Amino acid sequence: MSTFSLAESFVSINGEGQFAGKLALFLRFTGCNLRCSWCDTMWANAKDAPHTLCSTQHLLDTAKRAKEDHGICHVTLTGGEPLLQEGLPELCDGLDSLGLMTEIETNGAVPLAPFLEKCSSSPCITMDYKLPASGMEDRMCLENFPLLREKDTLKFVCATQEDLDRAAQIISKYKPVCAVFLSPVFGSIEPADMVEFMKKNRLGRARLQLQLHKLIWSPDKRGV
Numbered sequence: 001m002s003t004f005s006l007a008e009s010f011v012s013i014n015g016e017g018q019f020a021g022k023l024a025l026f027l028r029f030t031g032c033n034l035r036c037s038w039c040d041t042m043w044a045n046a047k048d049a050p051h052t053l054c055s056t057q058h059l060l061d062t063a064k065r066a067k068e069d070h071g072i073c074h075v076t077l078t079g080g081e082p083l084l085q086e087g088l089p090e091l092c093d094g095l096d097s098l099g100l101m102t103e104i105e106t107n108g109a110v111p112l113a114p115f116l117e118k119c120s121s122s123p124c125i126t127m128d129y130k131l132p133a134s135g136m137e138d139r140m141c142l143e144n145f146p147l148l149r150e151k152d153t154l155k156f157v158c159a160t161q162e163d164l165d166r167a168a169q170i171i172s173k174y175k176p177v178c179a180v181f182l183s184p185v186f187g188s189i190e191p192a193d194m195v196e197f198m199k200k201n202r203l204g205r206a207r208l209q210l211q212l213h214k215l216i217w218s219p220d221k222r223g224v
């Protein structure tokens, strides 16, 4: 059995991606290999971030309880960067055997192939591509693009016009078969301008998405 460094767990709605609005159990792990300029969970990335060490079984019991108490059928593994947790394939397979769909929110800077090879189940991947304003674009693992399947999601969080231009270039170059979302950095770029950009650049396959939890609760509120 593996051990995980858990920052927090809670049941709420998915704030973004293909499953936005759907109830989920969130398991947020500590630690990240990036430092994005606009990160809103930096508190979970510090070396001394408050955390609990949990076994796979403990997390599976948490998921079982969330299913019984709240009827969730979805578990979102997030961070930080969840793929840095060594036991993640074992956890995904355990959640699958409980009849739960697993979604992994990954930052695009960890190779997906070794993780997918170790999984017997088939969790959904929601992968970010970090654009120039994040300061992390040179860390992206471009070899991940062909591994994204129809059921997966590619997400671009945009803060500037340069970010939008770059997102359009990446979409045109890699032609992802998965769902594609453009999302504004809260307070940095006008969603209406993003819609105009999508129209001008013929981005008919992409979807604009506003983070639901920032509209429902205060943008800084944790555990929702």
Ligand code: SF4
Binding pocket: 032, 033, 034, 035, 036, 038, 039, 040, 041, 042, 045, 079, 080, 081, 107
């Ligand atoms: S990858 Fe995510 S958690 Fe890590 S620094 Fe960037 S925004 Fe924050």
